[in-house]
Amino acid sequence: MQFTQFADFLKEGRDLLAKGPVALVFIEDDVEVDSTLRHHLDAGFKAVIAFAPDAFAMAPDVADQVHRVSFDRTRGDSHIEAINQIIPLAQNQWLYYCFNAEYLFYPFCETRNVAELLAFHAEERRSAMLSYVVDLYADDLDQFPDAVSLENALLDRTGYYALARLDPDNHNHPKERQLDFYGGLRWRYEEHIPAPRRKIDRIALFRAKEGLVLRDDHTFSDEEYNTYACPWHNNLTSAIVSFRTAKALKQNPGSTFDIETFKWHNSTPFEWHSRQLLDLGLMEPGQWF
Structure with a gap:
């Protein structure tokens, strides 16, 4: 599933947060994106959600398994604001967050x-x-x-x-x-x-x-x-x-x-x-x- 805006994810992505654990991966650059996502898919998370600028490509096998959210605010503390907006939508579910690499x-x-x-x-x-x-x-x-x-x-x-x-x-x-x-x-x-x-x-x-x-x-x-x-x-x-x-x-x-x-x-x-x-x-x- 792909969301073209973070706001769309907050409105339409609640089902992805209904069963945990859920991994939230913030992609800051194009270094080791695929290996990061594969690692967390293999760990057994119910859903892996990648927050990434549109310019960053993903391997086909990865793109088929992760849920991608278009997210250009990948520097500074933008991930904190995003997580704090996600928390109320994932009540009682386990969340995990990290960055690429x-x-x-x-x-x-x-x-x-x-x-x-x-x-x-x-x-x-x-x-x-x-x-x-x-x-x-x-x-x-x-x-x-x-x-x-x-x-x-x-x-x-x-x-x-x-x-x-x-x-x-x-x-x-x-x-x-x-x-x-x-x-x-x-x-x-x-x-x-x-x-x-x-x-x-x-x-x-x-x-x-x-x-x-x-x-x-x-x-x-x-x-x-x-x-x-x-x-x-x-x-x-x-x-x-x-x-x-x-x-x-x-x-x-x-x-x-x-x-x-x-x-x-x-x-x-x-x-x-x-x-x-x-x-x-x-x-x-x-x-x-």
């Missing part, structure tokens, strides 16, 4: 689909799941000047850390079960990244409900949605492996000439398997075995 991984994703993941998470009385955005980058920027290569992708195996998330409405005391997470390229090249954009945590999987609002720091108006675990035990978390930061650093004139390579002594090839992310502590299985 980003790929969702979760524990045991090779043998279990995303619907099974979220069914278990919901049984633990959770309505949102923390995701860590793990930076990927090509091993050779001369060969891959946009820093994107699926076959030659590297990630940082260490250098991740968390800080208490302070509450300005409560004398800057730490918020309960909330942390700000850092690492990857946003940490190593922080001089090129605005401070509000340096965090790598994103509540990418969440259940829509009345009055819920996504904020511009990837957190929600309901503070419980922003927690990494329930009060009783650790919960599942997921990872989104992403070329988005690497792309931006190489596209930005203020940083591209300062970066000859993203490789360092803690780089390691990405194996495209959940076990590697679990072993590196970049997501948690919680009580799901």
Whole structure:
């Protein structure tokens, strides 16, 4: 199904949001569009909706399976406005959002689909799941000047850390079960990244409900949605492996000439398997075995 305007989708696309989980993929450029959409189709989402400018082509097999919405506002925070308009139309359904050249991984994703993941998470009385955005980058920027290569992708195996998330409405005391997470390229090249954009945590999987609002720091108006675990035990978390930061650093004139390579002594090839992310502590299985 194709919608020529975002407003048409809001009016006529409600049936697509009636049964979750639904993936909302925002296409910012023409890099790895097909692989991103195929990855999330294979994950088992009931519907994958691509918000993309008309100029970006899709492979026929992908175009036949995804629902496309003409969406030219693909820069800045336009996705936040779009998601906040979608939330009221998808009451009680699980939604997920990401961008092109980003790929969702979760524990045991090779043998279990995303619907099974979220069914278990919901049984633990959770309505949102923390995701860590793990930076990927090509091993050779001369060969891959946009820093994107699926076959030659590297990630940082260490250098991740968390800080208490302070509450300005409560004398800057730490918020309960909330942390700000850092690492990857946003940490190593922080001089090129605005401070509000340096965090790598994103509540990418969440259940829509009345009055819920996504904020511009990837957190929600309901503070419980922003927690990494329930009060009783650790919960599942997921990872989104992403070329988005690497792309931006190489596209930005203020940083591209300062970066000859993203490789360092803690780089390691990405194996495209959940076990590697679990072993590196970049997501948690919680009580799901």
